[in-house]
Ligand SMILES: *[C@@H]1O[C@H](CO)[C@@H](O)[C@H](O)[C@H]1NC(C)=O
Ligand SMILES: *[C@@H]1O[C@H](CO)[C@@H](O)[C@H](O)[C@H]1NC(C)=O
Ligand SMILES: *[C@@H]1O[C@H](CO)[C@@H](O)[C@H](O)[C@H]1NC(C)=O
C-alpha cells in the first residue's frame with residue numbers, strides 16, 4: 001500500500017445553488033424542493049512532488065476541472081436532493097466512483113457541505129465527512145461530523161444577582177461526530193427540529209454556570225439523537241458543545257466553554273436508564289417538596305413534632321396504601337414574633353423537605369387534615385393556630401390553581417400557588433429554607449434561596465428571629481395520654497434560645513456572639529480521671545446536681561464510661577447500672593433540669609432516657625468507637641448509627657455530636673487537610689469529618705431533626721496540643737457559613753449555623769501547657785484556672801454551651817466573659 005500523501009489540495013467554499021427538499025428557512029410542503037445556496041469545500045490528499053519538480057499541471061489534480069465537474073453535475077436541473085447527506089453522497093459518487101468515465105481517479109476526499117442560515121436561530125448547519133475507496137470497491141465513509149454554528153439563545157445565566165435579572169445572549173456551536181455509521185439514514189441529523197427544540201429548551205433554563213448549561217445542551221442533543229439502545233452502546237456519537245457568553249467579561253469579547261460528551265457521560269439518562277419512549281415522569285415518581293411549619297398555640301414544639309409524625313402516615317388520611325410521604329431534611333427551629341398580628345404568643349417556625357409521590361393538590365389535602373388533627377382552630381386569619389402547614393416548593397414547579405378571576409393571596413383557601421407567593425417577603429420562611437437548600441433556584445425569580453434571604457428587607461423594628469432547641473419532658477407524666485396512632489410525642493419541658501446566625505452574606509466583625517450556657521459534668525465512673533470518683537454514690541450525686549443548679553448550670557451531663565485513653569472497659573450492663581439510678585434520683589429531685597446522657601451505646605441511651613434523661617451526648621457521633629475513618633456512603637456506618645438515630649428521633653431529644661477519630665489518644669494527623677492553609681487543617685478536618693456525620697444523621701429518611709443537634713469540635717480528642725489550640729482559638733469558624741473541601745469535593749460547610757458545645761475542662765492538653773517551660777505537673781482537679789482561660793475563649797467564640805467540672809467557678813467566668821464579648825449581632829456591624 002502506498003504511503004498516504006502529506007500534501008493536500010483544497011477547494012474552499014464553492015457556492016452552488018441546488019434543489020433541496022429540507023432545510024429551507026420557509027418550509028415547503030413535503031416533496032417540494034427549494035433552490036438553496038450551499039457552500040462546498042473539498043480537500044484531497046495528493047502528492048504534489050512531481051508537479052512541483054516538473055511544474056507541469058498534467059501531473060496534478062486539475063481543480064478547475066473539479067469545480068466545473070461539481071457545477072455541471074449539481075445544479076438547478078438535477079432531481080431534488082433530500083438532504084445535505086444526500087448531497088454529500090452524490091459528490092462522493094462523482095469523485096470516487098470508477099464507473100463514471102470522466103471522474104478523476106481519487107482514492108480519498110474530505111468534504112464539507114454548509115448550508116448558511118438554514119434553520120432559524122442559527123448561522124449555519126453542515127455536514128463534514130471523509131470517504132475513501134480502494135480498488136474495485138465502492139467508496140465508504142469513515143468519519144462524519146454534523147454541526148450547527150452560532151445557535152443564538154437568550155437565557156438567565158450567571159452567578160451574580162444582577163446578571164440574573166435579565167436574559168442574556170448565549171451562542172452555541174454543536175457538533176456530532178461518528179466514526180462508523182457513515183452517511184446512512186440512521187445517522188442523519190434533523191437540525192431544523194433539533195435546533196428548534198434546543199432553542200426552546202435553553203430559553204427556559206436558568207443555570208448559574210455555563211458549565212451546567214453546556215452539559216444540559218449536550219445531554220439534550222444526545223437525547224434527540226438516539227433512542228436506540230444498541231447504538232448507545234456500540235457506536236455512540238460524540239457531541240461537542242461550545243457555548244459563549246459574549247457579554248460576560250467587559251474587556252474580553254466573550255467567555256467560552258467547550259465540552260465533549262457521549263451517552264456514558266449521562267448514565268442516569270441513558271444506557272441503564274428508561275426504555276426508549278417511556279415517560280420518565282410517570283405518576284408514581286417521587287417529588288421533593290419544601291414545607292413550612294408554624295405554631296403559636298399550646299405546646300408549640302409538641303404540635304410541630306406531632307404534625308411531622310402524622311405527615312409520614314398519609315395513608316391514614318387518604319385511605320390508600322400507595323401514598324407515601326417521608327421527611328428527608330429539616331431546618332433549624334426559630335422563634336419569632338408574628339409578622340402581621342402582634343398581640344399574640346410568639347411563633348415557632350421551621351421547614352422540612354419531604355419526598356412524596358402525591359401530586360400537589362392531594363398533598364395539600366393531607367396537610368389540611370394534619371392541621372385539623374393537631375388541632376388547628378380556624379379563627380382570625382394569621383391568628384393563633386396549633387399548627388400551620390404550607391407547601392413552599394414542589395420540585396421546581398410553578399403552579400397556580402386560582403383560575404380567573406384570581407383569589408386574593410391572603411385568602412387562598414383550598415387553592416395552591418407554588419412557589420409560595422409570600423416566600424420572598426417572609427424571613428420566617430426564607431431562613432429555614434436557607435438552612436436546607438440555600439442554592440435552590442426560585443423557579444420564577446431565578447435567584448437562589450440564599451440570595452433572596454440576603455436581599456430581604458427586614459424592617460429595623462422587627463423582633464429578631466432566634467434559634468430554639470426544645471427539651472422534652474422525661475420520663476413522661478404517669479397520666480399522659482396520647483390519642484394518635486404514631487410514636488408518642490412527649491410534652492415539652494423547656495426550650496433554649498440562641499441568636500440566629502447573621503445573614504449568610506453579611507460579614508460581621510469578630511465571632512458570633514451568644515448567651516453561653518453551662519453544662520455541669522457528673523461522672524458516675526469509679527475510674528474517672530476528672531473528679532476522682534467522689535460522686536459515685538447517690539447522695540453525693542444528688543448533692544452535686546443540686547449545687548450545680550444553684551450555681552447556675554443549665555444542664556447536667558451524666559456519664560458512666562470514661563472515654564479517656566486507656567480507661568478500663570465497662571460492659572453495657574455495668575454502664576446502665578451506673579447511670580440509670582443516678583439519673584432517676586436526680587430527676588425525682590429536680591423535674592425541670594435538662595439532663596444529658598454521655599454515652600455512645602444505644603442501649604445505655606435508651607435506658608437513661610427512660611430513667612429521665614432528655615438529651616444524648618455522644619463523643620462518637622452515633623458511629624461508635626471503631627468508626628474512623630467514617631464511611632460516607634452505604635450501610636457500613638453500622639447498626640450503632642441507625643439505632644442511635646432512631647432513639648433520638650423516637651424520643652425527640654436534643655443530641656450533642658462530637659468530633660473524634662476513634663480512641664481519644666490516636667489519629668492526630670490532619671495532613672490531608674493541609675490545603676486549607678497553615679493553622680487551618682485541624683479546623684478543616686473537624687468541619688469535614690464531623691460535617692459528614694451530622695449530614696448522615698440529619699438528612700435522609702429517619703433523620704434527626706436539625707433543630708435538635710448541637711455540635712462539639714472535640715477539644716482534647718484525636719488532636720495534638722497545637723490542634724486543640726487551633727480549634728479553641730477559632731471555634732466560631734467550625735460552624736461558619738463558608739465553603740469547605742477542595743477541588744470536586746468543595747461544598748458548603750455542613751456544620752454551618754449549628755449551636756456549638758465546647759468541652760475543654762481539665763483536659764490533659766491544659767496540663768501539658770502548664771508543664772511546658774519548666775512548669776509543674778498537674779492533676780485534673782488542679783486545672784481549674786487553666787480551664788477558666790479556655791472557657792473565656794469559648795465564650796468569646798460564641799459557644800452555645802461550655803461543658804465544665806467546676807460549675808460555680810466557671811459560671812462566674814462565663815458571666816464576666818459574656819459581659820466582655822456579648823454584643824447583639826446587629827450592634828456589631
Ligand atoms: C511523492 O512522490 C515522489 C515522487 O514521485 C516520491 O518520491 C515520494 O515518496 C512521494 N511521497 C509520498 C509521501 O508518497
Ligand atoms: C483543467 O480543466 C479545465 C476545465 O475542465 C480545462 O479547460 C483545462 O484544459 C484543464 N487543464 C489541464 C492541464 O488539464
Ligand atoms: C437520500 O438518501 C437516502 C439514503 O441514502 C435514500 O434512501 C433517498 O432515496 C435519497 N433521497 C434523495 C431525494 O436523493
Ligand SMILES: *[C@@H]1O[C@H](CO)[C@@H](O)[C@H](O)[C@H]1NC(C)=O
Pocket residue numbers: 149150171172173242243244256
Ligand atoms: C462557532 O463557530 C463559528 C464558525 O466556526 C465561530 O466563528 C464561532 O466563534 C463559534 N462560536 C462558538 C461559541 O464557539
